[in-house]
Amino acid sequence: MKPQQPVKKSNKKLYIIIGLVILLPIILVSVITFAIIGGVLVGSKSTYEYKCAIIEVKKNEKAIEMLGEPMEESFYILPNIEIKNSRREVNFSTSLSGPKGSGTLRVSSFRDPFRSDFMMQLEVDDDKEVLYKGRYPCED
Missing domain, CATH: 3.10.450 (Nuclear Transport Factor 2; Chain: A,)
Structure with a gap:
């Protein structure tokens, strides 16, 4: 009988969480910046x-x-x-x-x-x- 090999844990979840923690603030700041600039431009044209x-x-x-x-x-x-x-x-x-x-x-x-x-x-x-x-x- 062969000994059972240990189950390898996947690091996918960890990579996804780290990616979200890094990317989410960048995306949020970008959206807010574009909203402010767009508001100034649209507001000025009105x-x-x-x-x-x-x-x-x-x-x-x-x-x-x-x-x-x-x-x-x-x-x-x-x-x-x-x-x-x-x-x-x-x-x-x-x-x-x-x-x-x-x-x-x-x-x-x-x-x-x-x-x-x-x-x-x-x-x-x-x-x-x-x-x-x-x-x-x-x-x-």
């Missing part, structure tokens, strides 16, 4: 100033001449938004592209109950064109 600028630039003759039609805005936006009570100060830049090329739209907006300033500048290659400078052009 401001009145962003929506107004996109509407205005798409009907601006200088912008149409520089980029062509239709114009498409980029997913990315670099915002600086400060809202205190009824005072709104918003500055951002975003990429625009059209059949004739692409450029960067820079917008600066200030509004309070007494006044408003709104400026849009389009940069295509080395050409910088002020598209609009004056009162806030849109209704909320």
Whole structure:
């Protein structure tokens, strides 16, 4: 009669647990980071100033001449938004592209109950064109 060989224990469960302990925090931090960045980007695109600028630039003759039609805005936006009570100060830049090329739209907006300033500048290659400078052009 042959002696019984000892049963080998599998280390699969141990490797799975170690893998989860290492990978789970990395995945969790990544998801939270992307959620925060995505929230800033989506939140910035939902401001009145962003929506107004996109509407205005798409009907601006200088912008149409520089980029062509239709114009498409980029997913990315670099915002600086400060809202205190009824005072709104918003500055951002975003990429625009059209059949004739692409450029960067820079917008600066200030509004309070007494006044408003709104400026849009389009940069295509080395050409910088002020598209609009004056009162806030849109209704909320």
